[in-house]
Amino acid sequence: xxxxxxxxxxxxxxxxxxxxxxxxxxxxxxxxxxxxxxxxxxxxxxxxxxxxxxxxxxxxxxxxxxxxxxxxxxxxxxxxxxxxxxxxxxxxxxxxxxxxxxxxxxxxxxxxxxxxxxxxxxxxxxxxxxxxxxxxxxxxxxxxxxxxxxxxxxxxxxx
Numbered sequence: 001x002x003x004x005x006x007x008x009x010x011x012x013x014x015x016x017x018x019x020x021x022x023x024x025x026x027x028x029x030x031x032x033x034x035x036x037x038x039x040x041x042x043x044x045x046x047x048x049x050x051x052x053x054x055x056x057x058x059x060x061x062x063x064x065x066x067x068x069x070x071x072x073x074x075x076x077x078x079x080x081x082x083x084x085x086x087x088x089x090x091x092x093x094x095x096x097x098x099x100x101x102x103x104x105x106x107x108x109x110x111x112x113x114x115x116x117x118x119x120x121x122x123x124x125x126x127x128x129x130x131x132x133x134x135x136x137x138x139x140x141x142x143x144x145x146x147x148x149x150x151x152x153x154x155x156x157x158x159x
Contacts, residue, residue: 001020001021002020003018003019003020004018004019004020004021004066004067005017005018006018006019006066006067006069006070007070007071008069008070008071008072008073008074009072009073009074010033010035010074010075010076010079011074011075011076011078011079012079015033017032017033017066018032019032019066019067020066021065021067022065023065023066023067024061024062024063024064024065024066025052025054025059025061025062025064025065025066025069025074026038026040026043026050026061026062027066028066029052029061029076032066035076035078037076037077037078037106038050038052038061038076038077038106038107039103039104039106039107040062041103041104041107041135042062043062044062044063045060045062045063046135047104047107047134047135048060048104048107048108048111048133048134048135049103049104049106049107049134049135050062050107051106051107051108051110051111051133051134052074052075052076052077052110053074053075053110053113053114054069054072054073054074054075055072055073056073056114056117057114058110058111058114060133075110075113076106076110077106077109077110080109080110080113087109087113088151088154088155088158089109089112089113089116089147089148089151090109091151092147092148092150092151092154093105093109093144093147095147095150096143096144096146096147096150097143098139098143098144098146098147099139099144100136100138100139101137101138103137104134104135104136104137104138107134108131108134108136108144111130111131111133111134112127112130112131112148112151115127115130115131115148116148116151116152116155120152120155120156121152121156122148122149122152124145124149127145127148127149128141128145131144131145131148
């Protein structure tokens with residue numbers, strides 16, 4: 001089966017990869033590109049563990065085909081920190097102990113980042129609705145919501 005050659009931007013870097021017609025973005029990231037931060041939770045778009053940002057919108061990487069990404073801009077968890085400096089969301093997740101096993105964390109962080117880029121001053125209800133597609137089997141979500149709200153406040157204060 002022939003591979004399609006795709007050129008895209010991932011975390012600010014131009015990337016070329018080969019993929020089969022039915023290969024998902026999740027599979028491309030993990031197996032073709034070795035970017036294992038994006039997690040495979042359910043494989044059917046129900047859990048959000050594989051959430052990445054494509055052209056500014058959060059998507060479930062398990063539902064997007066790699067061949068659809070020619071020219072797209074993709075952001076993954078690997079690109080969230082800048083060198084050794086954590087993104088405010090990552091830091092607040094640590095500060096609030098908003099993670100446990102970590103399977104859902106990359107997807108939730110990407111979803112939260114997209115949410116805060118669209119709405120930098122969300123209410124608690126808006127955060128809960130904004131993260132509703134991302135399931136966490138370990139926490140009660142309260143620490144996650146608190147971390148996102150705290151990060152939003154810091155990001156507004158620090159411009």
